[in-house]
Amino acid sequence: MENNDIEKYINQGILYDFYGKLLTGHQQRIYEDVVFNDLSLSEIAENEGISRQGVSDLIKRCNKSLVSYEEKLGLIKKFDETKSYVKEIQKIVKIYQDTKNEELISKIEELSFKILDV
Amino acid sequence: MENNDIEKYINQGILYDFYGKLLTGHQQRIYEDVVFNDLSLSEIAENEGISRQGVSDLIKRCNKSLVSYEEKLGLIKKFDETKSYVKEIQKIVKIYQDTKNEELISKIEELSFKILDV
Structure with missing residues (x-):
């Protein structure tokens, strides 16, 4: 993993610790699979019965939400x-x-x- | 104001202090008019160009959101x-x-x- 990838994963982890509960159950499950369980997008896509692109979009949307929560609440x-x-x-x-x-x-x-x- | 009305207003104030920033700008403005500026539903309805019932529904929805945020984050x-x-x-x-x-x-x-x- 590149250095800025590691940083990204750490930041995602912290944001999720503070705001993960504001995501839906579905989002939480997939987000945890990518960020904490290190599953590949393809694996998750298969498990969830959605496209690889769908998983990727969901993670992007979650990241955006988590960042926006920190911007608003600053926890x-x-x-x-x-x-x-x-x-x-x-x-x-x-x-x-x-x-x-x-x-x-x-x-x-x-x-x-x-x-x-x- | 009845005692449990006062309690309700205090609780609304505390919830809003902690989670108000998660409401939309529109919701924030109307919520503040009702809870902090003590404007009547009719006054706000007129100011905002919506029905009295619309204002009342919005406040109820906001209260529900604020309570749900506290249930999830417990700040x-x-x-x-x-x-x-x-x-x-x-x-x-x-x-x-x-x-x-x-x-x-x-x-x-x-x-x-x-x-x-x-």
Whole structure:
């Protein structure tokens, strides 16, 4: 697999994790077969009784929907932000455990408020 | 307004906060006029050049969509969970500031990991 193919598959996986439930059951099944189970378009076409082109179009439509959901709701962006605040809290906890610097603790409170604003 | 009307409006507001962007622009405008701007169905019907019944049906359809999004993605439920962990962190910070009990700090780290699992 080429590097940008791998990247594409990773992005598809993340988008699907966040928004896959908004696809129909039929779309979910085929999308999972392509992206997670690594089945070929021809195999899926045969399983589903549709054309190879039909499978390919369905995946494109799903990708478009998933990207559009992220554009509208931004859940991946928000999760990344939350994660960075949480990591910062964990870093401060570590530093506190080394230094016992009490002032660090109010910084944790500050960061926790930011999580609710994400 | 009756008590359960108020509740309904609050729920509509929260659902719209989380999922309103998934409605079409047209739906968003009318939904906001009813739920946030408190316009009457007749006023909106006149503004939009559609029937009063049309406005009422649109609101019902929007409510159904918003509820269905929450059933699928559960963002409101997840936000409530995150909020409860953050509040717990803030409570522990307060207790630490009173007691200087160092053991509390590792509890903060534990809670911060839970936020990422929501």
